[in-house]
Amino acid sequence: MAEVTIKVEGMSCGGCVRNVTGVLKALPGVEDAQVSLESASAQVRYDPARVEPAQLRAAVEGAGFDSPV
Ligand code: 9UX
Numbered sequence: 001m002a003e004v005t006i007k008v009e010g011m012s013c014g015g016c017v018r019n020v021t022g023v024l025k026a027l028p029g030v031e032d033a034q035v036s037l038e039s040a041s042a043q044v045r046y047d048p049a050r051v052e053p054a055q056l057r058a059a060v061e062g063a064g065f066d067s068p069v
Helices: 014-025 053-062
Strands: 002-007 030-036 041-046
Touching (some): 002 053, 014 030, 014 053, 041 053
Antiparallel strands (some): 002 041
């Protein structure tokens, strides 16, 4: 299992945090996601054999937020 912190920009409230957490945890290979409004980031535990950070960022972007490298 690997761990990465990605940027999540554009979150305004706890609902955003729940939404981002949900889309990340829905990805195959994602074990856990801790999303922080204050630090505009998400710490994700994942199986590198099944998913990679670029896909995590793409899922965040798909939910309407920005996740620059
Ligand atoms: Mo809060 Mo976020 O009302 O997409 S859920 S701003």
